[in-house]
Amino acid sequence: MADAKLDTQVRREQIAEAALSLVASQGLRRLSVAAVARRVGLVPSGIYRHFKNKDEILDAVLDRVELRLLANVQASRQAHADPLACLKDVVMRHIRFLREGKVISVPRMIFSEDTHGDHPERKRRILGVFSKYMEQIGEVVQLGQQQGRIRPELEVQAITMMLFGIIVPAGILWHLTDGGFDVTRHAQRGWKMLLSAIEPPVPSKTRKK
Amino acid sequence: MADAKLDTQVRREQIAEAALSLVASQGLRRLSVAAVARRVGLVPSGIYRHFKNKDEILDAVLDRVELRLLANVQASRQAHADPLACLKDVVMRHIRFLREGKVISVPRMIFSEDTHGDHPERKRRILGVFSKYMEQIGEVVQLGQQQGRIRPELEVQAITMMLFGIIVPAGILWHLTDGGFDVTRHAQRGWKMLLSAIEPPVPSKTRKK
């Protein structure tokens, strides 16, 4: 069935990518070893040549999700020197990837009990991913506060959570409506409202985004 | 094993309540017919005397969730004539129920593919529950706009989504940290920020909540 034998490094890559892709499009419930195998072009038992079990595959998927989430924040930071522009970009970038099916929304990972139903340590793992993500965003917020672009009296965590509160419902509605919900508009509106809450009353610059 | 035979109405009530309770504490993945039966005090096959299949049980759970969510909004509306106080109460009440395990956070229902994995109509059902919930909240927002308590230029949906954006991450973090996250503080901060975004610049009343 397989075209040829491939090195385990290559197969692992294929398998992890196939799994991530399947999860993004169909959710974790539908992720079966058989589905992954089909996608890669192997028979199901062939998967076990490269991954010890399904849990290992899920771990690999999680690694990828983490990389992508953090890469998103990094990309935004590099594209925008201005903290506010950067934060907005984090949101919009996430939305774009959501639309393109290139990222699994965090809640989807969290509440898919297939991910960590019987594995408390994976729950911790997810919490870790989330924490890192929030931390990265928090650094941008802090920068903004130091530069007078963001109200200094607001707590960093509160701001990052509000940002998260824009991203998450987007994923939820996108998922619920099978892509029918206008997540871009939602994000723009949400950002605008958040901005009015976090921007200092006296604009430190005439720039009004 | 059962103490006595009970009328199917009574059993259906018990079964639905047991299922809801189990879902709230353990998630949907762990909801098995056997677990529900144990909780009620029957053997697993006895459940099928009262519910056709597991799907019917899940539908009953969803009904209950809907009732509770909407009852929460109603309760807040009746307790507070002021729209802003009402909205705040919706959030805080939800948080309280979350803490007490009396409500399943909506994302948990949505992203638990056990709920609707193979049932598109149940996904629609959930979307319907969510839409009703948002509608009810939206009515309060509209009232607030008519009364000059909330900026009239902001779109109702944007505001309700921001409110949702406070509630949802609370559920997520509560779940991820096994109740370790301070959801009350999160909600209070989030509400405060949202308030500064939606409250008109010139207070129509000296009341500052």
Place this chain on the structure above:
DNA sequence: CATCATTGTGAATATATAATCACAATGGAG
């Protein structure tokens, strides 16, 4: 070419859980 390690296949096994089936027990009606 032969050898060998690694990868792939197809059949079989293991497991958890939903659901069926046939018999038992309960409780109400006559």
Place this chain on the structure above:
DNA sequence: CTCCATTGTGATTATATATTCACAATGATG
């Protein structure tokens, strides 16, 4: 009390999916 409808039990079946196992095939090396 008997009868009957309904509810409860315990054994069995069905099903989906993860995983193991034994053999086959590939590709690199000497």
